[in-house]
Amino acid sequence: MTFLSPAGRWYQAYSTFGRAPQVIEEVARFIRNEKLVDTVVSLRVERAAGQQFFLFLTLETEHWGTLSEEVQDTLSECKHLRSPIPEAFTLEQIASMVSGDLQLKSLGQSLEYRRVIRETYEDPFDTEARVLLMDAELPDGAGEKLLWFLSASGSGSWPTFRNACSALGMDGSQATRLARHLRLLGHLEVLAGGRWTVAPPAVVEVELTAGGVRRYLTGARDARLAEGDSSDSQAGGPDFRQVKDPGERRVLHHPGQRLAERLPDSAGFRQTLEVLGSVNAHALTVQRFDGQRFTPCDDVAEDGLYALTLPDGRTIHALGSNQTWRRGEFFALRFLALEAMGLLGPWRYAAASQELAVRHEERPPELYERCLVLSSGHLPEHRGGWLVYRQVPIPLVDRLATLLGLPVERA
Numbered sequence: 001m002t003f004l005s006p007a008g009r010w011y012q013a014y015s016t017f018g019r020a021p022q023v024i025e026e027v028a029r030f031i032r033n034e035k036l037v038d039t040v041v042s043l044r045v046e047r048a049a050g051q052q053f054f055l056f057l058t059l060e061t062e063h064w065g066t067l068s069e070e071v072q073d074t075l076s077e078c079k080h081l082r083s084p085i086p087e088a089f090t091l092e093q094i095a096s097m098v099s100g101d102l103q104l105k106s107l108g109q110s111l112e113y114r115r116v117i118r119e120t121y122e123d124p125f126d127t128e129a130r131v132l133l134m135d136a137e138l139p140d141g142a143g144e145k146l147l148w149f150l151s152a153s154g155s156g157s158w159p160t161f162r163n164a165c166s167a168l169g170m171d172g173s174q175a176t177r178l179a180r181h182l183r184l185l186g187h188l189e190v191l192a193g194g195r196w197t198v199a200p201p202a203v204v205e206v207e208l209t210a211g212g213v214r215r216y217l218t219g220a221r222d223a224r225l226a227e228g229d230s231s232d233s234q235a236g237g238p239d240f241r242q243v244k245d246p247g248e249r250r251v252l253h254h255p256g257q258r259l260a261e262r263l264p265d266s267a268g269f270r271q272t273l274e275v276l277g278s279v280n281a282h283a284l285t286v287q288r289f290d291g292q293r294f295t296p297c298d299d300v301a302e303d304g305l306y307a308l309t310l311p312d313g314r315t316i317h318a319l320g321s322n323q324t325w326r327r328g329e330f331f332a333l334r335f336l337a338l339e340a341m342g343l344l345g346p347w348r349y350a351a352a353s354q355e356l357a358v359r360h361e362e363r364p365p366e367l368y369e370r371c372l373v374l375s376s377g378h379l380p381e382h383r384g385g386w387l388v389y390r391q392v393p394i395p396l397v398d399r400l401a402t403l404l405g406l407p408v409e410r411a
Helices: 020-033 069-075 106-119 142-153 158-167 172-184 255-260 266-272 330-340 366-374 394-404
Strands: 009-017 040-046 052-060 084-089 098-101 188-190 196-198 202-207 213-218 230-232 240-242 250-253 274-276 285-289 294-296 304-309 315-321 324-327 347-350 355-359 381-383 386-389 408-410
Touching: 020 040, 020 052, 142 158, 142 172, 142 196, 158 172, 172 188, 172 366, 250 255, 255 366, 255 394, 266 330, 304 330, 315 330, 330 366, 347 394, 366 394, 394 408
Parallel strands: 202 250, 347 408
Antiparallel strands: 009 052, 009 084, 040 052, 040 098, 188 196, 202 213, 213 240, 230 240, 274 324, 285 294, 285 304, 304 315, 315 324, 347 355, 355 386, 381 386
């Protein structure tokens, strides 16, 4: 791809409305699909953009301030680019109006990165493309054995959990992943200070679209399977146990949907994260997340997700915004960082099979992902570059997508 001289760089303003990150993603996807990346090289938005705001395209053309009719007609096909301001702007003219590039190399890096990564993904609903990744590395039966041990103990510290995993042949990273999976499945809760407790035994009951109900066990293991029950192993966690009769166990009706009804939107969720003190970049080794990887940097002046390595070698991931630093699980921080950069893609939903596909690097924060997992009692499957959640009803998909500000494409 050949770029013209910066002397031909100028800015076109468009009046549009919506949520700025989502608008940016839609416009970026449109420009990529129309192969206009050599002309539209980045996007900028008005400072403190509300529901209605100005979007600026950074353009590189042979003649300053002039777009060909062909490019104008193509851009007008995007719903967010139908109200242009009939004037060409310089960077100096818009400097006081915009918040800066959402990503410095927005369409040269972010779109190219998304094109390379996303276009190589298999169809997430093609079961022949199913590929299980790291979850398959767990020793056979380790998840089930660990859950029985934890159920007998009831509660404990993180060292106790880690030591139990080690005894079953798992290293530290596998123990951390398994702990998260146990939380997603409703078996385990983690308290302040890293202590864990096993949830009381219960039966999840969900109504099926085709009629009937599905019942499966969650929480502590308390008895062997009864007549008519079934058990299936699953990579990355304990066995999936479907039961015919709940007996005297507590019954949880549609816990995923009930949890989703109480969750905040992404802005509210951000406010629930732990607040850290100030960050002294000179005393730390600092790396900033650029949408794909962490790269070294000299300061923490820009908002975003950072990896902060302490003098003792420990690394803390923290999200900086308006000089406020927040800490939480890595997937939640990465999701919020991608949202702020306008890099989150749409979810894909197959209504016939009730399967929801989410790009692997864009998995939602744990509380929201738990809603999806509890719909079936199964961890998501890795298919190509996607995570696919099974038996997720469309009302739950719509609810979570609304909370997280994500579009849903229906297959």
